[in-house]
Amino acid sequence: MKPEIKLKHEFVDYIPNELKDGIIYVSIAFATVVHKCCCGCGNEVVTPLSPTDWKLIYDGQSISLNPSIGNWSFNCQSHYWIKRDRVVWALRWFQEEIKAGRAYDAIAKNTYFSGSKPQSSLAILVKKNGQREPLAEAEEVSVLVMAK
Ligand SMILES: [Zn+2]
Secondary structure (H helix, E strand, C coil): CCCCEECEEEECCCCCCCCCCCEEEEECCCCEEEEECCCCCCCEEEEEECCCCEEEEECCCCEEEEEEEECCCCCCCCEEEEECCEEEECCCCCHHHHHHHHHHHHHHHHHHHHCCCCCCCEEEEEECCCCEEECCCCCCEEEEEEEC
């Protein structure tokens, strides 16, 4: 088990050049959230806020980001949620699941920007309890797979 990490958030106008560990920088003006990878590898993680990217939840005291953050392009391959200023570690995704996740992302963007509904492919969520269901707003998603 990885230790639970408590983060701090900072609302900033501009994202600073030097990021500190354990701080999530939120720029509403640029609709961007930036932090150093929570595994400690030092990579910068940029999560743009948009209807098809990440969503920020600010409850007045802490922030949460949805969906989870999967750092597949880093060596660490870490995967976690940021919930109420805490790091919630998730399972690593396998290569197929990463591909499926990216494919779903492409479909979601395509659908969003063209205003059409996805046609041949259906994204299925596999929840942590093993239940599968067609894509819907769901928080505790561990795996996203594509099915025809
Ligand atoms: Zn990392």
